[in-house]
Amino acid sequence: MAKIIVKQVKSIIGCPESQRKIVASLGLGRIGKTKELNDNAAVRGMVAKISHLVEIVEK
Numbered sequence: 001m002a003k004i005i006v007k008q009v010k011s012i013i014g015c016p017e018s019q020r021k022i023v024a025s026l027g028l029g030r031i032g033k034t035k036e037l038n039d040n041a042a043v044r045g046m047v048a049k050i051s052h053l054v055e056i057v058e059k
Helices: 017-025 041-049
Strands: 003-008 034-038 054-058
Touching: 003 041, 017 041
Parallel strands: none
Antiparallel strands: 003 034, 003 054
């Protein structure tokens, strides 16, 4: 299965609670933390909601 690497590049301070929950559910939480996730529609949808906080590297 294809993988993507998601890296948090901005803080969640000042973000709505829904975006904070998405960041936590992806396994992020600190600036600079990375996570390798399966590339599927659910993950892509979550990343799209917080695209201003993360950057994506397709593997």
